[in-house]
Amino acid sequence: MTTILYYLPATEYVGVTNRGESRIEEHKTNGKDVTDYMIIAEFEDNKDALIIESLLHKMGYLGGNKFTDVRYKSATIEDFERAFDISRRLKWNLRVKNKN
Secondary structure, eight states, rough: OOOOOETTTTEEEEEEEEEEEEHHHHHHHHTTTOOOOOOEEEEESSHHHHHHHHHHHHHBBBOOOEEEHHHHHHHOOHHHHHHHHHHSOOOOOOOOOOOO
């Protein structure tokens, strides 16, 4: 099953799901602004998607849950090397966050 990494620019929220449009609708129902949301990447390996999501959260983008937090803390150097290799192949549409 394909896992997508998505971005809600109005709130600088990054998330992963395998439910696609229904997850975006759920955000909308819960009051999040989903205007101009974008699919950043699609992954065949859910672990890769979660690690990239965790890295983006560490960079300051909103989102996350107990699963991504645990995944980030338990990630090995090999996981990060694989994630960085994947990220080099992605066409990122995110602006760099200023952590001031």
